[in-house]
Amino acid sequence: MTHPLLSLQGLTKAYPGVVANDQVSFDIGAGEVHALLGENGAGKSTLVKMIYGLVKPDSGTMLLRGEPYTPSEPRQARADGIAMVFQHFSLFDALNVAENIALGMENPPAMRDLASRIREVSETYGLPLDPYRTVGDLSAGERQRVEIIRCLLQDPKLLIMDEPTSVLTPQEVDILFQTLQKLRSEGTSILYISHKLEEIRTLCDHATILRLGKNVGECVPAETSARDMAEMMVGTALQTPERSGRAFGDVALDITGLSVPAPSAFGTALKNVHLTVRKGEILGIGGVAGNGQDELLGVLSGETLTTDDAVKLEGAPVGHLGPVARRRLGILAAPEERLGHAAAPDMSLTENAMLTAATREGLASRGFLKWGLAQEFAEKVIERFDVRTPGPQNAARSLSGGNLQKFVIGREVLQSPEVLVVNQPTWGVDAAAAAAIRQSLLDLAAGGTAVICISQDLDELMEIADSFAALNEGRLSAPRPTTGLSVDEIGLMMGGAHGMEVAHV
Amino acid sequence: MDLSAINPVLLVASLMVAATPILIAAIGELVVEKSGVLNLGVEGMMITGAIAGFATAVETGSPLLGFFAAAFAGAALSVLFGFLTQIAQANQVASGLALTLFGLGLSALMGQSYVGVKPPQMSDIHIPVLSDLPVVGPILFGHDIILYFGIALTAAVWALLKFSRAGLVLRAVGENHDAAHALGYKVIRIRLMAILFGGACAGIGGAYISLIRVPQWTEGMTAGVGWIALALVVFASWKPWRALLGAYLFGGVTVVQLNLQAAGVAIPVEYLAMSPYVITIIVLVILSADKSSAPAALGRNFHASR
Numbered sequence: 001m002t003h004p005l006l007s008l009q010g011l012t013k014a015y016p017g018v019v020a021n022d023q024v025s026f027d028i029g030a031g032e033v034h035a036l037l038g039e040n041g042a043g044k045s046t047l048v049k050m051i052y053g054l055v056k057p058d059s060g061t062m063l064l065r066g067e068p069y070t071p072s073e074p075r076q077a078r079a080d081g082i083a084m085v086f087q088h089f090s091l092f093d094a095l096n097v098a099e100n101i102a103l104g105m106e107n108p109p110a111m112r113d114l115a116s117r118i119r120e121v122s123e124t125y126g127l128p129l130d131p132y133r134t135v136g137d138l139s140a141g142e143r144q145r146v147e148i149i150r151c152l153l154q155d156p157k158l159l160i161m162d163e164p165t166s167v168l169t170p171q172e173v174d175i176l177f178q179t180l181q182k183l184r185s186e187g188t189s190i191l192y193i194s195h196k197l198e199e200i201r202t203l204c205d206h207a208t209i210l211r212l213g214k215n216v217g218e219c220v221p222a223e224t225s226a227r228d229m230a231e232m233m234v235g236t237a238l239q240t241p242e243r244s245g246r247a248f249g250d251v252a253l254d255i256t257g258l259s260v261p262a263p264s265a266f267g268t269a270l271k272n273v274h275l276t277v278r279k280g281e282i283l284g285i286g287g288v289a290g291n292g293q294d295e296l297l298g299v300l301s302g303e304t305l306t307t308d309d310a311v312k313l314e315g316a317p318v319g320h321l322g323p324v325a326r327r328r329l330g331i332l333a334a335p336e337e338r339l340g341h342a343a344a345p346d347m348s349l350t351e352n353a354m355l356t357a358a359t360r361e362g363l364a365s366r367g368f369l370k371w372g373l374a375q376e377f378a379e380k381v382i383e384r385f386d387v388r389t390p391g392p393q394n395a396a397r398s399l400s401g402g403n404l405q406k407f408v409i410g411r412e413v414l415q416s417p418e419v420l421v422v423n424q425p426t427w428g429v430d431a432a433a434a435a436a437i438r439q440s441l442l443d444l445a446a447g448g449t450a451v452i453c454i455s456q457d458l459d460e461l462m463e464i465a466d467s468f469a470a471l472n473e474g475r476l477s478a479p480r481p482t483t484g485l486s487v488d489e490i491g492l493m494m495g496g497a498h499g500m501e502v503a504h505v
Numbered sequence: 506m507d508l509s510a511i512n513p514v515l516l517v518a519s520l521m522v523a524a525t526p527i528l529i530a531a532i533g534e535l536v537v538e539k540s541g542v543l544n545l546g547v548e549g550m551m552i553t554g555a556i557a558g559f560a561t562a563v564e565t566g567s568p569l570l571g572f573f574a575a576a577f578a579g580a581a582l583s584v585l586f587g588f589l590t591q592i593a594q595a596n597q598v599a600s601g602l603a604l605t606l607f608g609l610g611l612s613a614l615m616g617q618s619y620v621g622v623k624p625p626q627m628s629d630i631h632i633p634v635l636s637d638l639p640v641v642g643p644i645l646f647g648h649d650i651i652l653y654f655g656i657a658l659t660a661a662v663w664a665l666l667k668f669s670r671a672g673l674v675l676r677a678v679g680e681n682h683d684a685a686h687a688l689g690y691k692v693i694r695i696r697l698m699a700i701l702f703g704g705a706c707a708g709i710g711g712a713y714i715s716l717i718r719v720p721q722w723t724e725g726m727t728a729g730v731g732w733i734a735l736a737l738v739v740f741a742s743w744k745p746w747r748a749l750l751g752a753y754l755f756g757g758v759t760v761v762q763l764n765l766q767a768a769g770v771a772i773p774v775e776y777l778a779m780s781p782y783v784i785t786i787i788v789l790v791i792l793s794a795d796k797s798s799a800p801a802a803l804g805r806n807f808h809a810s811r
Contacts, residue, residue, distance in 0.1 A: 054687065074689035090684035092677050094798060103677050104688050108670070 003066035005030045005189050006051070006082075006158055011060035013046055020046035022213040023060070028158065033180065033190045035200040035221060038210035039233055039430040044193050047210070048160050051191070052084045053077040078106060083151035084160040085144070093136035097146050100135055104150040122149050125179045140288060141172040148179070159183065160191045165199060169288050170458075170491035177203055195233070195431075196459075197226035211235050234431050248466075249279030252450035253300075253331070253419045254312040260295060260304060262474075268292040270299065273476045275469070277419065277450040282441065283479060284465025285454040287494050292474040293423055293454050294336065300421045300452065301333035302326040313419065327359045330418030334408050336427065336454075338401065342408040345397040349389065352396050353378040353411055360415045377414070385410035386436065402429040409437050413444050420444060423454040438464050458490060470494045511764045518643050522718055524756025525655045526551070526710040526727075530734035531741070531748045532658050533706020538738055539666065540699035541679035541802035545601025546586050547707050548731025549608020554579040554708025555715040556612040559624055559722045568627035568716050572651060572709055579708020580701045582608055587700040591693050594806050609725060619722045627651070627717055651713055656749070658706070663745040675699065679800035682807040692807045707731065733782075740789030742798055747789070755785040 004027035013021045020043045028034045038044045049055040051062065053071030062069040064080060071077040074084075091100050098115050102108035109117070115131035122129040127145040135146060144164060151159055161180075165173045180190055180203065192204055200207060201221045209217045209232045217232050255275040262269040270292050277283045287293060298304035299311065301323050308317035313329055321329070335341040343352045354374040358364045363374045378392035385406040389399055396404055409425055425441065426434035442464055445451050454471075455461055461468055462482055469479040470493035477493045530547055537544050557578030562571030586604050589595040627649045630636070636646040666672040675695060678685045682692045714730065715722050733755060741747035758781035766777055 053689075074687070078689075086684075086687060090681070090687045092680040092684060093801065094680050095673075095676065099673055102670075103673060103685075103690075 003063065004028060005032075005065060006069070007063040007066075008047075008051075009061045009063070011047065011050060011057045011062070013043075013050060013055060013057050019213050021050070021057070021210075024210065024213070024215045025060075026208045026215060026218065028189050028191060029206075030157075030189055031184055031187045032206060033184055033192055033204045035204035035207035036191060036193045036210065037195065037197075037200065037207055037229060037233055039195065042210040042233070043213040044210055045162065046213075048084065048162060048191065048193065051077070051158075052082060052160060075106065078104075078154055081155070081157035082160065083154055083156035083158070084162070085147045085151060085164055086162055091135050091143055091146060094134070096132050096134050097129060097138075098131040100146055101131075101150045101153065105154060117153060118149060121152050125149075125152060125182060126175060127179060140290065141168050144168070144176075148176075152183075156188060158189045158191060160193070162193045163195075164192075165194065165196060169494045170487055173199070197221075197229050200229070201226060209233055230431060248281045249448060250314070251276050252279045252314060253277045253452070254315070255299075255310060256312075258299065258306060258310045260299060260306060263295065263298070263304065268295055268474045270295050271474045273474075275452075275476060275479070277452055279448045279450050280445050281467065282445045282451040282453055282465045284461030284468045284482065285452065285471055285476070286456065286458055286461055286468060286490065287471035289456055291471045292476075293456075293471060295474070296471065296476075297333060297335055297421060297423045297454060300331065300419075301335070302331070324359055327356070327415075330360075331421070332356070332360075332412040332415055332417040332419070333421040334412045334423070334425065336423035338404050338408055339397060343396040343404060346395055348395055349382070349387075349392040349399075349407060350375045350378045352407075353381065353392070356411060357415055378411075381407055381410040381414055384414065385440070402433040405429050406433055406437060409440065413440050416447075417444075417449055419450045419452070421452045421454070424456065425453060426455075426457065426460060434460070458487070468493075511768060514640050514643055516760055516764060518647065520753065520757040520760040521644075521648065521652060522756075523759050524752040525652050526713040526718060527730055527734050527737060527755060528710075528749055528752035529651075529655045529658060529713065530707045530710035530731060531737045531752060532655075532662050532745060533703040533710070534734055535738045535741070535743055535745060535748055536662060536666075536675070536706075537699050537703035538803055539679045539743060539800055540675050540696045541682055541800050541805065541807075542590065542696050542700055543597050543601065543804040544583065544586055544604070544700060544703055545598060545735065546582070546604025546608065547703075547735050548727060548729065549605035549611075550579040550582045550704050550707035551608075551711030551714075551731045551734075552612040552725070552727045553582050553608040553615075554711035555727060556616040556619070556711075556722060557708065558712025559715040560615065560619055562624045562712075562716055563619060563622055566625050568625055569650075571624070571716055572712050575708040575712030576705040577708070579706070579711065580704040582611075583700045583704025583707075586704075587697045590806065591696055591700070594808060597804050597806065605731070613724045616722050616724060620724075622722065624716055624720050624722075626720075649717055651709070651717065654709075659745045659749045666745070676800070679802055682802045682805070686807070696807070707734075710734070733785075736786070737789070739799075740786065740793050742793045743800065747792060750792075751785055751789050754788055755781050758784050 006028045009025050011021050011024045024047060036044050046055060050057050053074045053076055069080065098111055098118060101118060102114060108114055118129060118131040127149060129145050129149060135143060164176060168176065184190060194200055204221045207219050207221045208215060211233060219229065255273055258270060258273040260270040268291060299306060302321055303323060306319040308320045311319040313331060318326055318329060339345045344355065354363055354369060357377055361377055363370050363377065375392055381387065382389060382392060387407045388403050409422060412420055425437050429437065438460065441451055441453060453461065453465060465482050467479040468482045468485060470477045472494055530551055534544065534547050554575035558571040558575030561574035562568045582604060586600055589600040590597045629647050629649050632646050636642045666676060674690055678690060678692050678695050686692050711727055714727060719726065737748055737751045741751050762777040762780050766774055
């Protein structure tokens with residue numbers, strides 16, 4: 001009788017106050033690409049950490065080729081042929097590629113031999129990589145290659161990939177998929193974690209769906225529609241944000257010929273950026289992270305000052321005005337990083353509401369703060385945006401990512417902005433909350449606000465944006481209407497595969 | 506003013522002696538910081554090592570045993586810091602400052618009966634022929650063994666960090682402790698070992714002051730050398746050879762300005778006294794302008810669950 005490669009039986013793991021995995025069972029066959037699907041907080045990460053030996057299950061068993069398998073640490077998991085590519089790269093910026101790879105190996109060969117093996121393996125799988133480059137200088141796609149090659153050098157039987165495509169352009173995703181398919185044809189099993197359904201439908205042989213820590217269903221992705229899978233993940237019927245047809249007004253915000261030098265050694269310079277948004281229009285700005293998104297947001301919000309005429313609000317120059325002055329005029333921004341940029345982690349929601357809404361909502365007068373009004377405003381945000389928290393006195397840090405995101409976006413939306421700039425509005429937010437946030441942006445635009453939505457989620461941009469432009473190495477492509485735009489065209493606007501061509505696969 | 510009273514050979518020989526305590530303490534702290542821990546208790550560990558080494562040397566009559574005791578005392582004090590910051594997750598800056606204050610007080614208490622006592626002398630090495638060479642002999646071949654230990658330690662730490670697996674893991678832990686943990690490295694254990702090493706080095710550095718440089722015991726005799734060692738690590742961009750350069754520069758300017766004071770140069774004593782600090786900092790700031798390479802996780806506590 002043949003055993004599946006890895007069989008999970010009744011795995012349970014509880015943390016104080018939450019059961020991360022509850023009686024999860026499934027099998028991964030040899031040479032199978034198995035998808036693990038689920039919302040944030042569904043317990044996917046905990047499950048793979050148990051397989052990789054980072055977390056011990058409370059109960060349940062794992063069988064590897066029919067033998068009991070109880071890894072006590074990642075080292076043992078690696079020795080048993082299990083390798084993992086992490087969602088948040090587990091790389092060391094200051095070290096070079098070869099050093100990073102050596103750290104993930106049990107008995108690394110001498111550096112020079114290792115370097116030549118890295119070259120060899122990376123060429124074989126179509127992922128060219130220079131072993132002596134410092135990892136801090138690599139693009140997201142190249143960093144992922146480092147992780148993958150680190151795994152491949154150990155000749156794994158099971159490769160675990162946690163959300164591998166969230167940082168890649170469509171072309172880079174293609175290259176990755178070719179590599180994965182080559183691995184599958186060589187008999188390597190892959191456990192593929194994602195919430196991007198179309199990807200799973202093209203790549204995976206089998207899918208297991210987790211919801212709130214429980215295994216709620218299995219399917220063959222190629223034969224199941226994306227919508228059905230999404231509803232299995234969420235557990236309820238999914239509401240698609242509705243877009244109402246609307247006419248655009250005058251130009252609200254106008255940027256012409258804007259160039260800004262890189263603010264730091266790892267930042268991106270903005271080069272000759274042109275952009276206009278009309279009232280009631282949503283402009284979606286795509287692009288892979290690190291191509292100038294944060295810098296563009298800084299220019300729009302007023303954190304980075306430019307010459308007067310570079311940024312104009314309804315024809316009036318505002319480039320020299322700081323964030324508070326721009327807020328007074330109606331340009332509001334919600335940056336990407338929730339903890340630390342958009343919200344102060346250890347301050348209460350009321351205090352956080354005060355921080356950005358003081359000017360427009362009149363929460364302060366003559367240097368004195370009106371805490372009563374601020375609390376009312378915070379409560380209004382909590383109520384209108386369904387933020388799940390005991391009350392506005394709770395610290396921002398105590399909220400889950402999705403809830404805090406709803407608060408951060410809601411706080412700006414309720415100040416009735418003239419221009420709203422959001423960066424990654426639904427990053428790390430579950431599908432239901434993401435739909436609510438998108439709907440609020442659409443409603444805002446319907447009310448005549450110009451919205452600039454910077455995002456790496458192309459599906460999101462296609463869903464809400466009226467026009468689309470892409471950032472690539474600090475340059476912004478010319479905006480195009482989203483209707484009728486194909487994925488290939490978008491990929492090219494995003495800069496293609498960044499010169500990362502496939503070698504010989 | 507009589508500059509001819511300054512003997513350049515003796516000057517170079519004595520600057521090496523003046524630099525050694527700073528060098529050894531700085532190399533120890535460099536390893537600690539490379540592992541991502543900021544231990545501001547160097548001064549406290551140094552002075553504790555100074556009195557522990559002094560007392561042991563006086564009681565046993567063996568300076569070498571004194572140095573072992575100093576290393577042990579410095580490491581013992583650093584265990585306290587390690588426990589507070591790595592296991593109890595206390596703030597590293599506050600714990601380090603507390604360690605310095607604690608060490609200063611503890612050493613004063615331990616040293617009460619040793620004020621004015623003369624310690625046994627550590628003999629300088631003597632290599633036939635080589636040590637008798639003019640100029641080169643007294644500079645290169647006429648010192649005590651701890652001074653050579655300091656230079657050897659610099660070389661060893663440099664090679665270890667650059668070429669060995671252990672050094673790579675240490676750097677990785679200091680660079681990104683979450684990633685190191687995810688790869689299965691024992692972050693806390695590695696950091697504790699680094700802290701112990703740093704403590705032992707600081708202890709030896711302190712004992713070098715009380716047993717060789719001065720040699721006697723007075724309360725608070727390290728007089729800020731531990732802080733200089735800390736600053737040196739930063740300005741040396743966490744590079745061992747630059748720390749050596751900085752320590753020698755500091756030691757050199759100290760010795761020169763003392764000689765100038767003795768020779769009666771017409772510069773106010775205050776300016777001469779501040780010159781080692783000013784010159785060392787200026788030179789190292791210029792050197793460190795290339796690329797700041799602070800370990801990315803420096804000063805951040807690690808907790809496995811987060």
